[in-house]
Amino acid sequence: MCRLAIYLGPPILMSEFVTEPAHSIVVQSMDAVETGLKSNGDGFGVSWFVPSISPLPAQFREVTPAWSNENLLQLARVTTSPCIMAHVRKASPGISVVATNCHPFIHDRWSFMHNGYIGMFTRIKKHIVSILSEEAFQIIKGTTDSEYSFALFLHYYAQLRQESLNNNQGDRARDKLHTMSEAISKVISTIEDLGKYLPTDDPQYQPSDFYNLLNFVVSDGDHVVATRFTTGPLHDAHTLYYCTGHKFKVHENGSPHVEKSGNKVHLEKDEHFKEHEKMVIISSEPLTSADDFIEVPPNYIVAADRHSIALKSIDDLRVVAQQKLGKEKISREQEKIHRLEKEKSADTGLNVHINSAKQHQPIHRTGTI
Secondary structure, X not given: OOEEEEXXXXXXXXXXXXXXXXXXXXXXXXXOOOOOOOOOOOOEXXXXXXXXXXXXXXXXXXXXXXXXXXXXXXXXXXXXXXXXXXEEOOOOOOOOOOHHHOOOEEEOOEEEEEEEEOOOHHHHHHHHHHHOOHHHHHXXXXXXXXXXXXXXXXXXXXXXXXXXXHOOOOOOHXXXXXXXXXXXXXXXXXXXXXXXOOOOOOOOOOHHHHOOEEEEEEEOOOOEEEEEOXXXXXXXXXXXXXXXXXXXXXXXXXXXXXEOOOOOOOOOOOEEEEEOOOEXXXXXXXXXXXXXXXXXXXXXXXXXXXXXXXXXXXXXXXXXXXXXXXXXXXXXXXXXXXXXXXXXXXXXXXHHHHHHHOOOOOOOOOOOO
């Protein structure tokens, strides 16, 4: 599995967030703690925003491990930003280790990264494509389920934003966070709905092959939305934490510290937006002591801007998104998958019958991973 982290707050050196902390994202690339796979060496990426120069994010991605990339060290020590996203990759089986598959992905003002996977992605990918607008489809350059998820987000965000403007709700900061949260929840709903009609009784697959693990992070440099979601057992959800404070600082010995001018912001489930001090960090693993970071509950969203933060149920948000966008499109996609899989099952059954008549010659399955 991958590891990710985002910083949103007063401008800091990239090195203070990405490379210098004792348990930085670079350290997690070779020694992750809260995962069964310690090494995440199938490439890395960082994106960052410099609003005084451009509203669009910059990006640096490589297929080499983060722990051995000298260019990252040199870039990080001279780059300052108020919003930094970092990701180290553990490639899913069968997915190429190429730069276009490394996170974060960027388009226009957006930057997106993912920890996890879509179960049976190769079986539903064509149905995701059929949902996308032409503009959203054109942003896909690689082959990962993550980038297709990003395209879905862009598709639904555009629809929801237009719906909001049509209702004269504007595009204020809080409204934007709500729209981002609803859009990413709609992405999760679509992925889950499209997978419901896949045949789960094929003996060559385990039940866990159909699970979705969807820890998404998306930001425009001023707002961030992050999800922790699974369709499997909740205790198997990939880890995610958040931290707020006044300033993030790294001491000379590599020990990071979150300075706080007040009490730690601890969010209750489904609580309205709460003011925080100045800075928000969301990460797969705590970058400092566990006392600074708070675990995000499974199947919840963290939404934050430069002034406030909230914790919301994904189930509640996707109901809202469904009400705004409807579900007719998804229902047609479900029916299409159901029909195709029934045809596939019928063909497989016929093959079994024919091969049995030929003294149990090997069955050649098609259409599987």
